[in-house]
Amino acid sequence: MGSRVDDEQFRLFVRQQWGPLTRTAYLLTGDRGTAEDLVQSALEKTHRHWGRILRKDAPEVYVRRAMVNTAISWRRRRRPLEVPLLASDSEPVPDAYARVEQRQQLVLALRQLPRRTQAILVLRYFEDLSEADTASILGCSVGSVKSQASRGLARLRAQLNPTVPSSPVRLQGEPA
Template sequence: MRTGGGAGAGTGGEDEQFRSFVRQQWGPLLRTAYLLTGDRGNAEDLVQSALEKTHRRWGRIRRQDAPEVYVRRVMVNTATSWWRRRRPVEVPLLASDTMPVADAYAQVEQRQQLVAALRQLPPRTQAILVLRYFEDLSEADTARVLGCSVGAVKSQASRGLARLRIQFEKTTPHPPARLRKEPA
């Protein structure tokens, strides 16, 4: 940093006091600047910019007996100014960003309706539907867990899904995709 002559330069003694101040405070100021900017290079630039502004007024600041406070205030104000100027530019949305998103409340409501409808089924049918479609077990694994035949799992799952479809047709205009009958 150049501390020689110029509009705001002080006497030789003031310049030496300023150099001493910079040597003593560089580490703590850099730490503060890093916390303000989050980047080492930007932090160094911030400290240098703040010290340059401070040097212009060094004669008045050092008499106030709190140059550290002044420099930190300059750093905060400068960092804020940089942040405002470097705000991100708006980026246009991609076509994929504008795709409609399912209503989260409707999904929760459907889930609650599904659980309520499931609880109205016989316990064995509930168990088969839960193991097959919620736990994603195969028909054979479901039969093994329940101690019944694969045919019993298939028939009870089919009857249980049919009853759930009827329940959802009564309560909602569009049943969840998992319960819709596939076209044949």
């Protein structure tokens, strides 16, 4: 069992990190309830080893690694029951909801990628972690992060802009 000081440090960590961890989990799972379950599962695993983690690792890295591994494990065990909706035939009209719709399309496209690539893109671009930090969390090389991120971004661009030629691929609003 952990000491009272360790338990208090863990409670403080959870209070400070709940929002960012839930956001990351949502991007990994695509569902708010599943995201909260994922964060709780990762925090449970973290709490079991809290004293060792504080002495050896950065807790944020450990929790994110646990979240990614757990999300991949869940994905292997469960097949999604949802049926993706067809995209609308009409061009989106710029309005107050256009940004939310674009974000939802991005999350849906992100969920189509392999879990490892999805995790790399979430950690690199949504969590704004460096390539080295992402590699450390996932236990792979920086080169692997770079190549998978590049391929993942190309696939996202192709899914989000299917009428744009595949080479060179640019995101909307990206300078030529």
